[in-house]
Amino acid sequence: MFRIVSTIAFLVVFGSICLHCVVSAVAKGCRWRPVDIAKTLVHLFTLLFLEQKLNVVGVLRKLIYLLALLCFVILLITGFYPVLVHGEHLSGYLLMLHATFAPVFAACLAVLAVMWAHNCRFNKSDWPWLQHIIHREIASDEPVTTKHNLVQRICFWLIVLLALPVILSIVLGMFPLFGTKGQEFLLNTHRYSTLLLALVAIIHSYLIIRTKIEH
């Protein structure tokens, strides 16, 4: 069941991202010359670099983000590969790799949550339609948020929220608190909450890349 659900979910998300890319490119009238594609790929690669304009905190933030991204990719592959490809439980060296990067990822998430929470908080400009509904007359000084930004913020808070069941479902299983049925419940919780977290994180990362490229 989980295998089928995961496969469909990943296909839908990746398919949607590809479709969005194509539609956006067509809308902008992009030409699919090899040079343009190469330029885009190089631009994407440079996103990994540390910008000179960043201060110490900014550098730290980016480094932690890159580390979290690396951990996320490794955890994604080690966690979903045996399940999706072989239909087996995670075991062997993949399990050890997964368990090694998991606490690093958890720590990075916690730090990023603290560092990004203020920037990702919702404000009045995020909800102009809500303003209209409740007839607020006061004009907002803040610029209207772009659609991407809003979705990014929603994704950020979803990641922070989903991180709790993802981490707790595994850690609590390491204590003699839950019996066999409870362990199975925790494992299922970990699986499905991780799936949601992965999908949201993929969308979040895609939107960050799009924002960086477009600006």
Add this chain to the structure above:
Amino acid sequence: MFNIRTLRKGLLVTAVCCLLLVLPAAADTNGELLGDKDDGSRAIPVHLIPLLDEDGQKITPDDELILPFSAYQTCGECHNYDKISSGWHFNAVDANVAPGRSGQPWILVDAGTGTQIPLSYRSWPSAFKPEQLGMTSWKFNQLFARHMPGGGSGELESDNPDEVVRGFISGKLENNCLSCHDADPAHDQAEYALQIARQNFRWAAAATCGFASVSGSAKSMPDTYDPLMPEALDEPKLRPPTIRYRENSFDHKKRVFFNIVRKVPAERCYFCHSNIDLGETEVEKWSTDEDVHLAAGLTCVDCHRNDLDHNIIRGYEGEASVSTNLLAATSSCKGCHLPEETSPSPTGGRLGAPEPKHGGISPIHFDRLTCTSCHSGTWPKQKTIRTRTSRAHGLGTYSVDKSDDALPHIIYPVFSKQSDGKIAPHKLIWPAFWGSLKGRQVTPIDLEIVRQGAGIIANKALRRYGDWPSFTEETIVEGLALASQGSIDAEPVYICGGKLYRLDDKGKLIAEEHDAAKPYLWPIAHDVRPAAQSLGIRRCEDCHSANSPFFFGGVEVDTPVVSEKAFVKKMVEFQGLNPVYTKLFAISFVFRPLLKVVALGSCAVLGMVLLLYGLRALACIVRVLGEN
């Protein structure tokens, strides 16, 4: 005109016909005997019954020739003997019976020739059939029937004319119902072993009774002796087998009381199913705890049940696929301790079995391990220990060798992968025998031939029992060289300590791995330790640590070769696991507390961030809703 006489005649004929029709139906329903079908009463019928000899004749104390009673005739009057003979304890010789999971084999031991070889009539992997060693059922019974309940090989006919003659004198080893069902405290199963040794097969069952005593020996009788019409013997020192019944055993109707029970006492099972661990400081019965199920008040047959067919439950997972016992599926550990999820009615708590919580144990353990891995046998130590068993070492018999080094050497607990892929605790023996190699197939050489050859080399009488002899490589070379001059048409080899020894073209000794040299293992289930003494009860590191006995304990490689005696294998080699990975995984548990701290700390931070901004969002909502 109506005739009264004719009417009476007609009525009489009709009555007789009706009687003839009804009587057979009342007397015999589907061939069932009196004791075959349960009437529902839990009371035990009193077995005050006549004794019948092997010809079905009633035995009385006034008989000129007092014969032993026959279980086939005496018990068979009320209980279907043939159906009982199809039971697990009696059907080893039936090739049509599925062998099921490997069990404890009979172990042929000959210390002088460096032989210990697992034998079984059942087709268990790595066990040899007696006929592969040239062993007839007659010889098999002499060696091993001491710890059998009769029947099986005891009732096989031999093709050997000499054995046919001896078999007539000794009689058949019928099913000995009393081995299990006799609750008389005076029942002496050790007498059975003694009578087997004397070849008094016909008398063996009766000898175990408290009201009978057997003397004499069929073994010493000449081939011409007729036990049913005995004549005076030329040699006055020879004593023919004779039975005497206690004088007051017979009542006024010449019947004898048998203290028969349906629920077999554990002590009856113990004669054949006892073990003693060696090399431990606490091995005496008074200083060790028995199986937790027995301590809780259960007895063996509360779990190991059977119907009239005596197809007793062995109690392992998957037994239902090979057993016809209706309770096979529900009489394993899971069957009693875990409720059946698909059952329409509750099934948990059978026999008062507690449902285990298994707190903190991830479900993968139940896919990879049997229940017995954590709960059975002795707590694993850095090296395996040796143990002795009733059937292998003749425990409970009069002349048992109590020395710790006596062959066979059974090693345990060895945590090994079973045929179903799960790891379970096993007992193990390293086969040692002289054989002939043809292609990849090794066939054991007849032990008597080996003894003759070994006797030539040693130039003295060889002992059968005791510890290993001290073999050197030169000894093995001598033996193989002598064997190659013999009549065998294949390459002579010697198997021991997990290796196959043979001579190369230049006469140099080579030792190599071979399937025939692999150890014979059989899973164990008893004694079950309490839950508070199960593996993992303290912490994960009971098994998952760099020096845990479960994975890295040493398994003794038992061998008569002096230079190889100190060799041990690691437990992980028997589990089908990658040793490097297992070691790394175990080492990673050192960092587990740190992982927990980091993970919980991260959750705390994430939780506080969510709480902070969640409260701020709530404050915003409250403010908006409160405005005019």
